[in-house]
Amino acid sequence: MGRLFWKFFLCILLAQFAATVGIGGAIWLKNRNQQSSPLMNLDMSPPAEMAINAAAATLEFGGVKALQRMLENMDRHRVYAVDEQEHELLGRIVNPKTLQETRVRLKEDGKRRVVRQVMGDDGKRYMLFLPSGDYFQRGLDGENRPLLANLGGGAAADAGDSARTGVGGPAGAARPGVPPGASGPGGTMPALDGAQAGDGRGGQGQRPMGGNGPQGYGGPGPGPGMQGDMGGERPWGPRFQPLGPWVPIAAATLASLLFSVLLAWYFSRPIRALRQAFDAAAHGDLSPRFAKESGGNELADLGRDFDRMTARLRSLIDGQTRLLHDVSHELRSPLARLQAAIGLAHQQPEKWSASMERIERESVRMDKLVGELLTLARLEAGAIKASQEEISMADLLDQIADDATYEAASQQRIVVQDGDADVQVIGQSDLLGRAIENVVRNAIKHSPDGGEVQLQTRVLPETRQLSIRVLDRGPGVSPADLDTIFQPFFRSANANAEGHGLGLAIAQHVIEAHGGSIKASNRAGGGLCVEMILPVKK
Amino acid sequence: MKSKVLLIDDDIELVGMFKEYLEQEGFEVKAVHDGEAGTAEAFTGLYAIAILDVMMPRMNGLETLRRIRTNSQLPILMLTGRGDDTDRIVGLELGADDYVAKPCTPRELTARIRAILRRAQSAPADNSQQTAITVGQLIMWPEQRRATWAGNKLELTSTEFNLLEVLARNAGRPVSKNTLSEQGLGRPLARFDRNIDVHLSSLRHKLGTIADGRSCLQTVYRLGYQLIKE
Numbered sequence: 001m002g003r004l005f006w007k008f009f010l011c012i013l014l015a016q017f018a019a020t021v022g023i024g025g026a027i028w029l030k031n032r033n034q035q036s037s038p039l040m041n042l043d044m045s046p047p048a049e050m051a052i053n054a055a056a057a058t059l060e061f062g063g064v065k066a067l068q069r070m071l072e073n074m075d076r077h078r079v080y081a082v083d084e085q086e087h088e089l090l091g092r093i094v095n096p097k098t099l100q101e102t103r104v105r106l107k108e109d110g111k112r113r114v115v116r117q118v119m120g121d122d123g124k125r126y127m128l129f130l131p132s133g134d135y136f137q138r139g140l141d142g143e144n145r146p147l148l149a150n151l152g153g154g155a156a157a158d159a160g161d162s163a164r165t166g167v168g169g170p171a172g173a174a175r176p177g178v179p180p181g182a183s184g185p186g187g188t189m190p191a192l193d194g195a196q197a198g199d200g201r202g203g204q205g206q207r208p209m210g211g212n213g214p215q216g217y218g219g220p221g222p223g224p225g226m227q228g229d230m231g232g233e234r235p236w237g238p239r240f241q242p243l244g245p246w247v248p249i250a251a252a253t254l255a256s257l258l259f260s261v262l263l264a265w266y267f268s269r270p271i272r273a274l275r276q277a278f279d280a281a282a283h284g285d286l287s288p289r290f291a292k293e294s295g296g297n298e299l300a301d302l303g304r305d306f307d308r309m310t311a312r313l314r315s316l317i318d319g320q321t322r323l324l325h326d327v328s329h330e331l332r333s334p335l336a337r338l339q340a341a342i343g344l345a346h347q348q349p350e351k352w353s354a355s356m357e358r359i360e361r362e363s364v365r366m367d368k369l370v371g372e373l374l375t376l377a378r379l380e381a382g383a384i385k386a387s388q389e390e391i392s393m394a395d396l397l398d399q400i401a402d403d404a405t406y407e408a409a410s411q412q413r414i415v416v417q418d419g420d421a422d423v424q425v426i427g428q429s430d431l432l433g434r435a436i437e438n439v440v441r442n443a444i445k446h447s448p449d450g451g452e453v454q455l456q457t458r459v460l461p462e463t464r465q466l467s468i469r470v471l472d473r474g475p476g477v478s479p480a481d482l483d484t485i486f487q488p489f490f491r492s493a494n495a496n497a498e499g500h501g502l503g504l505a506i507a508q509h510v511i512e513a514h515g516g517s518i519k520a521s522n523r524a525g526g527g528l529c530v531e532m533i534l535p536v537k538k
Numbered sequence: 539m540k541s542k543v544l545l546i547d548d549d550i551e552l553v554g555m556f557k558e559y560l561e562q563e564g565f566e567v568k569a570v571h572d573g574e575a576g577t578a579e580a581f582t583g584l585y586a587i588a589i590l591d592v593m594m595p596r597m598n599g600l601e602t603l604r605r606i607r608t609n610s611q612l613p614i615l616m617l618t619g620r621g622d623d624t625d626r627i628v629g630l631e632l633g634a635d636d637y638v639a640k641p642c643t644p645r646e647l648t649a650r651i652r653a654i655l656r657r658a659q660s661a662p663a664d665n666s667q668q669t670a671i672t673v674g675q676l677i678m679w680p681e682q683r684r685a686t687w688a689g690n691k692l693e694l695t696s697t698e699f700n701l702l703e704v705l706a707r708n709a710g711r712p713v714s715k716n717t718l719s720e721q722g723l724g725r726p727l728a729r730f731d732r733n734i735d736v737h738l739s740s741l742r743h744k745l746g747t748i749a750d751g752r753s754c755l756q757t758v759y760r761l762g763y764q765l766i767k768e
Contacts, residue, residue, distance in 0.1 A: 329593070329619060333549055335641040340555035343644030347562050358555070 004271060008264035016256045042101060043132035044114045051077035055128045056116045063121035064089070080131065083124040098131045105129070270299040277306055286310040286317070326489040327373055330500050334366045372502040375434075376488060379509035390537060391429045393421040393457070393466055400433060401455055404440045413447045415440070421457040423466055424537040427514040432534075435510035438503035439470045439518075439530050446474030446528065459536065465516075466534045473527040482520050507532075540566040541655055542584055546576035546602065547591035547617065556589075559644040565651070573597030573605075580606045586655055589647070590634070591617045592625045600628055607633040613654045613696050617642070623732075630736040635697040636723060637733075653724030658696045673709040674754065674768045675746060678702065687746050697723065698741050701734070702765075705755070710767030712758040738763055 290303030592599035
């Protein structure tokens with residue numbers, strides 16, 4: 001785990017912390033707003049309004065009994081009907097805050113009639129309204145509890161009546177306390193129980209409900225028998241066991257730490273892999289490492305670039321190694337001859353002059369080889385760009401042809417020049433001359449006795465190029481080797497001991513450095529044709 | 539009688555000088571410049587030793603060596619490039635008797651040729667014991683340059699035979715690599731010389747195993763090699 005990992009880790013942790021604080025703060029502010037708003041205790045939704053309208057109509061035209069019957073049979077939106085003595089029609093407990101708000105609403109007489117006051121047939125005024133999510137509000141609101149407990153007394157008195165009429169007082173009372181999921185069966189069962197047990201069992205019947213209430217709120221329900229039981233305040237549902245604030249906080253912190261570690265690890269992993277790759281490269285291991293990594297991100301690209309770099313380095317190093325190997329091998333032959341000549345001189349001192357001649361010849365040969373190698377090395381290093389001049393190709397080619405004719409004559413071969421080359425090429429005349437000379441010399445060397453080497457030049461005006469073709473009637477090159485002959489130290493199988501196989505390699509490098517190309521092909525009727533194409537000055 | 543030496547090398551000039559030198563040293567020399575001609579000459583059986591360059595165009599030295607070895611136990615001295623360890627080891631495994639790194643003085647070459655010839659020719663002569671040497675399943679007749687393992691004839695090169703003979707005479711005792719080099723190859727052990735190890739490794743392949751399944755030729759750490767005497 002490097003420092004980068006820890007930086008990532010801390011950043012992610014900080015970000016999480018900031019997000020948590022931000023979100024927590026926002027929720028807290030919203031909560032506070034809600035709590036401070038006094039008009040939030042009533043359900044003001046359209047269905048509630050409809051239910052209230054229905055209840056008002058029932059009360060107005062059917063009377064109190066009709067409303068009672070209707071409310072008993074309602075499952076949802078069971079409208080509250082409270083008279084002036086703050087007694088609910090079904091004996092349900094009403095939050096005083098809600099009542100207060102109800103009165104405020106009634107006076108406001110807004111567009112939406114969520115609270116209505118209707119005169120019942122028993123001469124009492126009933127306020128009809130629907131509290132919203134009251135159990136939740138009250139549950140959190142600690143200060144409500146004592147008030148509710150007080151209210152419980154009044155409600156309990158009423159409960160006796162309810163129980164006798166078969167309407168489970170407990171059912172009504174427990175109802176606000178029941179969590180929504182449990183409301184169905186839980187609400188009906190104690191009601192039946194209460195109906196059968198009558199007065200005495202009214203309190204007993206609803207006990208399970210009271211215990212079930214989330215914060216023990218249902219406890220102060222009706223029925224005096226209840227009080228003793230509730231004194232114990234048994235926490236029933238384990239789901240609602242208060243865990244205290246620390247357990248969730250610890251769990252959240254742990255999860256956040258774990259998440260941060262994972263994320264930091266995920267981000268720092270490719271960087272670690274890259275570092276290992278660089279390490280390996282520093283130790284000379286240039287094998288590709290990211291070939292199988294797929295992915296479109298920048299780090300994957302970096303890995304691929306790294307692979308490309310090592311591949312290029314590898315091929316360069318391989319090339320250098322091969323060249324070094326070839327060079328050492330090429331130097332070995334003249335060295336072996338030198339040593340043999342020296343050995344002979346020791347063995348036969350009377351023949352020293354012949355031996356000396358040999359030694360001299362070998363040293364000249366080695367010097368030439370080293371010179372050619374240096375040229376090649378300089379060309380490969382791109383030293384050609386240094387000096388540029390205009391070269392008159394006609395003059396250069398005449399000079400080469402003259403030299404070649406003289407050289408060929410000593411080997412009973414002739415050189416024929418034809419075509420014109422009255423153009424200029426930008427480059428280095430000595431190198432370009434050497435390149436063409438190498439090709440011509442190679443042709444002379446491989447020509448049979450009395451053979452003819454042709455030096456043909458042609459200007460291609462449409463492409464602004466100069467074509468120089470060197471043709472011989474030698475044995476040619478096998479088709480597979482037509483490209484290989486330009487590699488250093490290549491020697492065809494029938495070559496004699498002269499030369500090191502560097503001439504054509506140098507020619508290729510020079511021509512390419514001048515922006516041209518060189519290629520070899522076998523002639524129809526035997527022999528080799530080497531064509532050089534050079535761009536001409538515009 | 540002059541020993542006939544077969545020189546196989548593509549460097550005509552070099553071969554010319556070696557020829558001149560060796561003739562002055564009292565050898566009869568025939569020079570050929572490619573592997574095919576060399577193989578043909580080797581099969582004539584006229585030569586006491588062949589000197590073979592590993593780096594040759596077309597049929598290279600190792601291929602030539604392999605072909606000669608299919609039909610002849612002619613002692614062969616390889617000329618290898620200095621540092622070409624693989625060529626060297628492959629050559630020895632293919633049955634070359636010794637090697638000389640290529641830029642070599644003619645004197646060194648002559649000394650090596652003499653060492654090989656001395657081993658190959660004088661072995662029967664300076665053998666006082668005319669009887670066979672028997673070690674377990676191995677029976678050697680040095681005067682006939684013949685050896686068998688469990689009754690089967692062993693095809694050994696002369697260097698392998700010499701080394702095995704040294705080990706057999708000292709059977710049950712470890713023989714140092716230096717002793718093996720001096721008595722088997724006729725020259726002191728050079729630093730980093732893998733010659734003995736390669737020869738013994740190929741000997742191990744040719745010889746059988748002893749009763750418990752191990753090879754009869756054991757390497758004794760820091761001491762050398764030992765032929766197990768059962």
